Amino acid sequence: MLRAHGLACDRGDRRLFSGVDLRVQPGEWLQVEGANGAGKTSLLRILAGLSPAAEGRIEWNESAVCDARDEYHARLLYLGHGPAIKDDLSGLENLQASAAIAGHPLEEGTALAALRRIGLRGREELPTRVLSQGQKRRVALARLLCSQARLWILDEPFVALDVAAVDQLCGILDEHLSRGGLLIFTSHQPVRLAGQGGCLRLGQ
């Protein structure tokens, strides 16, 4: 279970938000909403432990995250605005490398299957440089299919995807939730997910 109390974030002279409390339980999702610049990305990075909060604390399974960083990170998958893929490597190589870095090396077969499922059949071996915007995002999202992490934190995962891919991603997220996973994400488009969930509105 992920819990946060009284989170606040400062950028420049501005307090972006303060007093943000949240609680996500297994099988639940949380959508962070807000206008452009409300601080969604900032909040997600704080929750992932990438940047420190100005105030407040974050707990994972009842213990503070800052005390058990490595354990927390072993359970976490974060996808930010940057797709974390290398232009010069193929989709396959990218996927295998990022899985190995996350601590779960992948068989080539598994990786290929994931790429095909996400709609990159026939493009597994192309350098991602030549792929289209949406195809690059898909390579990044293929990580979700191979992930064993409990907690997914996704920053605008639906951006640049076509309609079919949006549906497919929803399916993947539902599956994750039904396995008892936790999910925090942002999106400007309306998203329909099965299972329990709530919205957190930042700003105003």
Add this chain to the structure above:
Amino acid sequence: MLRAHGLACDRGDRRLFSGVDLRVQPGEWLQVEGANGAGKTSLLRILAGLSPAAEGRIEWNESAVCDARDEYHARLLYLGHGPAIKDDLSGLENLQASAAIAGHPLEEGTALAALRRIGLRGREELPTRVLSQGQKRRVALARLLCSQARLWILDEPFVALDVAAVDQLCGILDEHLSRGGLLIFTSHQPVRLAGQGGCLRLGQ
């Protein structure tokens, strides 16, 4: 009037599309649709004269674009996947510089008004580096407000914008059309514009 006959595009060994004909008249819009990787970006770059087509020809007001490049470009505004803004300059400076490069220098007052209208009040002087994803896109879109170009070619202009900004952008596009402008754009989200228009589906 923009017209294209039998456009084709090759990428790698693949023919992305061929035999694409299109025609856009003053006050009309054209939405290019298609799955990820269908070739929308490639088509838009060809129409803008940034990359050559494998086959086919493009005409602007009855004369081939390749013969009257400069004249065509003087009438054209293209916004691609890259926002074409400099991280180290403020929104104001970015807007003024890009307008000057496009051949229509802007007064500071006009530029400020445009930035405020697009929702960046209070952030006009911040370096765009610290802005959020959506705010950066808005800086790029502010160019539309100051543009005198007849033909707008916009590659996924709605990406990363929040709901309010999407509505506002639709308003801006409608205004352009009602002034007799031409518009070609791509989007994976459904978009409702006033005026005449049509869709071009790439792929399958």
Add this chain to the structure above:
Amino acid sequence: MNAFGSVLRRDLLLATRRKSEVLTALFFFMIVVSLFPLGIGPESAILRRIAPGVLWVAALLAAMLSLNRLFAGDYQDGTLEQLALSPTPLALLVGGKILAHWLTSGLPLVVLAPVLGLQFDLPAEALGVMMLSLLLGTPLLSLIGAIGAALTLGVRGGGVLLSLLVLPLYIPTLIFGAGAVEAYTAGLGAGANLSLLGALLALAVFFAPWAATAALRIALE
């Protein structure tokens, strides 16, 4: 012409915004020059002998290092597409960018060179010749470098490939530039070398922006 000015102004503005950049190019020049006495030892006869060569090589490397910021940023964020779509001829805009590059990376070296030359115990008039040769030579470095920078845009391993392409083309500048100072100290007069530099410069001013533009169009395709 107007767009030329605004490109120039924008690049200069960017350079002042990245306050440290101009300064650090200078410091790089200084440090490279100062490394040599450390690597070679402090004998002043040898140092004086190698001074023009070392100063010129350092200027060359400093110019080259700053080359990859000439177009790369504009390419990545899409500004280059906008330049290509400008009704002003692209070669003119490229000229503006090259001029801005020289003003922020070449000119400061010219000003700093005499100070460093003093470290190497060069006599005052030789320093004058040194400055003159740099004044003619550094724009040449920016111009030739622009071609290389444009060619390697968006290419794998661009940074190092850039030096591979550009350094050989820099060699004539180096030979005439350092040669001018050496000829002067040897009593031969620097005129011949300097006028060769000037001729090269005149040539490059006409052809380099054009070649760089052609290369940029290839990168954009």
Add this chain to the structure above:
Amino acid sequence: MNAFGSVLRRDLLLATRRKSEVLTALFFFMIVVSLFPLGIGPESAILRRIAPGVLWVAALLAAMLSLNRLFAGDYQDGTLEQLALSPTPLALLVGGKILAHWLTSGLPLVVLAPVLGLQFDLPAEALGVMMLSLLLGTPLLSLIGAIGAALTLGVRGGGVLLSLLVLPLYIPTLIFGAGAVEAYTAGLGAGANLSLLGALLALAVFFAPWAATAALRIALE
């Protein structure tokens, strides 16, 4: 340990994918070395005298140039965030990246140095000492450089700032490295210099990855 290996493997794979990159780093080294005689003139007595210094300065610059590709790519595309989120300690992963950097940019220089030494007319045994000093010194360059590369990540004008930070830190390596060869040719024996280099290397292997990691965390915040 596993993740260390996979970072190393991925970086080496990337290097082979950018086929030209390793080769071009080598060529850069060659070209810089070849520039000096051009700037200084062909007298072989002087050239022999300055050879160790020139070779070492060139190695230093070649190492430095390839530094900005050490973390910058990973930072921009978000891979660095993923490394920081890996359950393996970040310092270990950073160690893997540094090792890959040395294998692709330092080791080739060690192998090439004797050929270039011949151009400067160095005797065979001096060449051996040269290689040995480079073998100890180039890993040091990668290690120290990693700290600088991490510190300048995402900072405006990073490239040149990087050299400003790193070059001064390189100076001891340069002095001992070039000093070893000079001491040897002067008949003093290279032992003292080489063992100092070794000691520096041992120290850096322990502390540099740790310092670089701390710097990376700052950049990520």
Add this chain to the structure above:
Amino acid sequence: MTPSSINWFKFAAPARFYPLAGRLWPWFAAIGTLLGLVGLWISFFVAPTDFQQGEGYRIIFIHVPASWMSMFIYCVMAFYALLGVTFNTRLAGMMSSALAPTGALFAFLSLWTGALWGKPMWGTWWVWDARLTSELILFFLYVGYIALTAAIDDPRRADKAGFIVSLVGVVNVPVIYFSVKWWNTLHQGASVSLTKAPSMATTMLLGMLIMALAFWAYTIAMALYRVRAIILERERNATWVAELPEMKS
């Protein structure tokens, strides 16, 4: 366009050029081998020992033709670049990239044989005089051309980038050629080999010319052979390639 010029461009289409090159290259390879053998025989057995330099001078029979070829090939590449830029023929880029490795080889050979020769003549492998240096630049230019075109995936873009390198770099060739005149260098001037005793000069000249012709034939054969491979690789999806007998087997 006049009828005759259309004829000219007929073979500029890769589909036409491919079989032509296939028929021609074995002939040039054979001529090259033959002339090479004759040339080597003349240089090692017919040409007399030089009274000053002993046997070492025989390296001239490789050094000089190799140096000539290295410069000449670069000019040819620049010529193709000009063709490519003005007429936009695909074959021009293919020929350029087919020639570059051979050019680099000859530049390297020139440097290497020169260095080998320099040791007995000047007492050192290498001096930094203008001709040697400019030849070194030529080598770097070849390598730069090859590295740049290899680093760009799209062959058409690679070709165009290569055109610019060859056109810009070609200014170096006259520098090499006239370097002995413009700077007084250690390296021999152009006329030295001809001012010896007449009998010797003719055999030497003959040997050198035959070797030069052999290198020419070799270059043409290699270029044609390589351009065939390049054409096949680039046009592998074209129907005419699929219909080739060697593709069907």
